[in-house]
Amino acid sequence: MSEHKKDIDAHSGVATTGHEWDGIKELDNPLPRWWLIIFYATIAFSVVYWVMMPAWPTLTGFTHGVRNYSDRAVVAQELSALKAQRAPEFERLMQVSAEQAEQDPALMNFARAAGKAAFGDNCATCHGAGAQGGKGYPNLNDNVWLWGGTLDDIEHTIRVGIRSTHADARFSQMPAFGKDGLLTEAQVTDAAEYVVKLAGGPAKDAAAVRGATIFGEQCAACHGADGKGDRTQGAPNLTTGLFLKADPAAVASKDWTSLRGSIVAQITTGSGGVMPTWEQRLDPATIRALAIYVHSLGGGEATVDPAAATPAAAATNPTR
Amino acid sequence: MDGSSPPPAVTTHRLIAASAPAHDVERADVEAVGSVAYRKLYKKREPIYPKAAQGVFRRAKWAILGVLLVIYYATPWIRWDRGPGRPDQAVLVDFAGRRFWFGPIELWPQEIYYITGLLILAALGLFLFTSLFGRVWCGYACPQTVWTDLYLWVERRIEGDRAAQIRLAKQGWTLDKIGKKAVKHAAWLAIAAATGGAWVFYFGDAPTLVREIFTGAASPTTYGFIGLLTFTTYALAGAMREQVCTYMCPWPRIQAAMMDEQSLTVTYRKDRGEPRRAFRKGESWDGRGDCIDCKQCVVVCPQGIDIRDGLQLECINCALCIDACDAVMEKMGRPKGLIAYDTDLNMDRRSKGAPERFDLVRYRTVIYALSMVGVAALMLYSLATRQTLQLNVIRDRNPAFVTLADGSVRNGYTLKIINMQPRARDVTLSIEDAPGAVMTIPGATVAGDVAHLRAAPDAVTETHVFVALPREAVHEASHTITFAVSDAVADADGRIAVDRNPTAFLSGVHDDD
Structure with a gap:
């Protein structure tokens, strides 16, 4: 820095830095002392921090500091502490039956909370955060169940999955009537019209009558003569109008044009959804908590089912 | 860097016994550190060594200080039986349990509007008292004033009065000075710790908490708050003092809106005091003011101002200059009240020869009072018909x-x-x-x-x-x-x-x- 003559500002009597922009000069006022003290304090703090905490990278790793602190270790420790803290309740959950657990308010609250967390982590991807489902993914809030809605049914379904890799997986396959040429395009349309009629929609009479015959020959074996489905085979009840393979918005607003198209598509392809088996990924207690949570969403059925919505299915409803 | 340097504010102090033998009135040859003449932006703080005052207002201030401190320290220890399983502390803000207990009243967090109501009442009360009596809050009841007074008292007990304190400040670091300073700061810190310690008692069961604090069993939050309040008390009452009122507090700025020509303010009566000059024995009082320029009002001022400069933002209306001046006037055989609580209206009326008047009932005071009654009635009604x-x-x-x-x-x-x-x-x-x-x-x-x-x-x-x-x-x-x-x-x-x-x-x- 070269020596320069001190430029004293006439108004304030303070020297300037010599910098000037369009006639505006910068005064060389000192930094506020409180600011300067804090600035030096932060420097001192950083030195203390280097000594205490992991701070500097080295060629082979990093300096660990006196405290040898690690966020990752702390999280692991906290998680295991949390697990240990919750262990007694999970244990209790497995000692009683799922029904008994529902009668114990404290245990029920625990199971619902644990189930809700596990649901968010594992199930919400397909079934939605509110278990509201989507096209092809069942809504778990309503009282429509493909494979049964008792606690045991739900627990079993979570464990083995649907069309999954598990040996006991629940399995059924609807034929691809249209794609495989089992029915002609006209026959598929007629059968769909009958399904519309079953669900209480505005069906074209002539087509529905033709469709009824086709339904009796091709579909009644699984869906039942009355179209109310069969839970032993995961065949859905077609009379509710709550079609799984249709756009939920169309289901809610009863958009029959859209629904009719979805029915035709389903009869044509016969596609069935897959739910993975969770037995290998979740421990039994978590699966039980999940079952209790799903059962408590409002559509859960009592184990002994006196007022079943689908008497035909209830009569033949297997426990597993 | 250094422009025109201001005239040094003289902080020396001497008894002018030889030159002014009359009436043994103590005279100080000083300028107020905050006097109008030397006021300057970005001025470095100059220490103020307020001299102890004696008189009516000083005694009143000690009494109020005592009462307020007793209320502050004793309130958490008042018990109130609410039955089993419920806290028996009369005033308790239970954050963990999410309840506010105030005697028979139990409030839930969503009823925080009662606290809002109390704060509105407090604000209106402040407005009312300010329009009636000026800055009595600042002068007597503000925690900053109360704790600063307490700290000043401790300081005088250890270092002596103003003259001794100035001598001590000037002398080198002798063992005696180190000892005195150490004792003073230790006492200040002890008071500060007790202040912070008492504060946490409002938020937990006091008898339990006091045991926990001394056995090290209290929560880090408790120690944290004690530490924080110890620091703020020590810093505000020990180190910052008048700067809090002058620079930090918004109230001096706001209060101007609350006051009118009938608000009481500590006033130097220029009409009586001027022209001021030192009084020589045997001199006639004709043709001169009653102010003998002894500067006793300046040396007792904890705010470091000269009241004779007129109404100032820095003045907290503590009235200690009134005590100081009254004592001097008494010795001089002149009527008291050269510095007194006065109103703008009366100064004006006296100059016109009209009789003095002071109306407690004015539009402003009535509106404040009615607002307070309204808010209080609303709160009482809502409390009485509270949905449980x-x-x-x-x-x-x-x-x-x-x-x-x-x-x-x-x-x-x-x-x-x-x-x-x-x-x-x-x-x-x-x-x-x-x-x-x-x-x-x-x-x-x-x-x-x-x-x-x-x-x-x-x-x-x-x-x-x-x-x-x-x-x-x-x-x-x-x-x-x-x-x-x-x-x-x-x-x-x-x-x-x-x-x-x-x-x-x-x-x-x-x-x-």
């Missing part, structure tokens, strides 16, 4: 509604039944304006749209409720239904507590379907 059974309804948002197999539509709700009484209540939950509604509550028996539940004592009971409406009862995308919760038995005052809460029932259905 309340119902909050939170509708499930995901899914917003569920269509069931038979076409009926179901909504879910989380109900929070708030029971503010210390007894468990059997309550009836019902749905109004929804014929045909079917309610289901996991773990409770429900008959159609009526359920019986138990609300835990002094707690929020949370229940999840499903409500289903048959398809034929649903006509619109959104219906309004009302949940009502009512107590099975009447309260002590004969009323049956009921609370209703309307909410939406969504269906996704449009009437043209």
Whole structure:
């Protein structure tokens, strides 16, 4: 820095830095002392921090500091502490039956909370955060169940999955009537019209009558003569109008044009959804908590089912 | 860097005994550190060594200081029996338990508006007192004034009065000086710690907490707050003092709006005092003012100003200069009150020869007083008719509604039944304006749209409720239904507590379907 003559500002009597922009000069006022003290304090703090905490990278790793602190270790420790803290309740959950657990308010609250967390982590991807489902993914809030809605049914379904890799997986396959040429395009349309009629929609009479015959020959074996489905085979009840393979918005607003198209598509392809088996990924207690949570969403059925919505299915409803 | 340096503010002090033998009035040859002549932006703080004053106002200030400190330190120790399982501390802000206990009153967090009401009352009270008596809050009751006074008293006990303190400040670091300073700061810190220590007692059971604090068993939060308040007390009352009032406090700025020509302010009566000059023995009082320029008003001032410069923002109206001047006037054989509580109106009236007047009842004071009465009445009414059974309804948002197999539509709700009484209540939950509604509550028996539940004592009971409406009862995308919760038995005052809460029932259905 070269020596320069001190430029004293006439108004304030303070020297300037010599910098000037369009006639505006910068005064060389000192930094506020409180600011300067804090600035030096932060420097001192950083030195203390280097000594205490992991701070500097080295060629082979990093300096660990006196405290040898690690966020990752702390999280692991906290998680295991949390697990240990919750262990007694999970244990209790497995000692009683799922029904008994529902009668114990404290245990029920625990199971619902644990189930809700596990649901968010594992199930919400397909079934939605509110278990509201989507096209092809069942809504778990309503009282429509493909494979049964008792606690045991739900627990079993979570464990083995649907069309999954598990040996006991629940399995059924609807034929691809249209794609495989089992029915002609006209026959598929007629059968769909009958399904519309079953669900209480505005069906074209002539087509529905033709469709009824086709339904009796091709579909009644699984869906039942009355179209109310069969839970032993995961065949859905077609009379509710709550079609799984249709756009939920169309289901809610009863958009029959859209629904009719979805029915035709389903009869044509016969596609069935897959739910993975969770037995290998979740421990039994978590699966039980999940079952209790799903059962408590409002559509859960009592184990002994006196007022079943689908008497035909209830009569033949297997426990597993 | 250094411009025109200001004339040095003289802080020396000497007795002018030889030159002014008359009336043994002590004279100080000083300028107030904050006098108008030397006031300057970005001035470095100059220490103020206020001299001890004696007189009516000083005694009043000591009395008020004592009363306020006793209230502050004693309040957490007052006990109040509320029955088993409930705290027995009269005034307790229980953050962990989310309750505010004030004698017989128990407030929940959502009733924080009572605290707002108290703060509004306090603000209006401050306005009222300011318009009546000027800055009496600043001069007598403000914690900054009270603790600074206490610190000054301690300082004088250890270092001596003003003259001794100035001598000590000038002398080198002798053992004596180090000792005195160490004792002073230790005493200050002890007072500061006691202040912070007392503060935490308002937030926990005092007898338990005091034991925990001394055995090291108290929470880090407790020690943290004690440390924080120790620091602020020590810094504000020990080091910063008058700077808090002059630079930090917004009240000196705001108060100007509260005052009018009849507000009392500590005033130097220029009409009587001027022209001022030192008094020589035997001199006539004709042709000169009563002010003998002894500067006693300046040396006692804790704010470091010269009251004779007129009304100033820095002046906290502590009235110590009145005591100092009255003592001098007495010795001089002149009437007291050269510096006194006075109003602008009366100064004006005296100059015109009109009699003095002071009206307590003015538009301003009446409006403040009526506002206070209004707010207090509103709070009392709301407290007397306080709902002790309340119902909050939170509708499930995901899914917003569920269509069931038979076409009926179901909504879910989380109900929070708030029971503010210390007894468990059997309550009836019902749905109004929804014929045909079917309610289901996991773990409770429900008959159609009526359920019986138990609300835990002094707690929020949370229940999840499903409500289903048959398809034929649903006509619109959104219906309004009302949940009502009512107590099975009447309260002590004969009323049956009921609370209703309307909410939406969504269906996704449009009437043209």
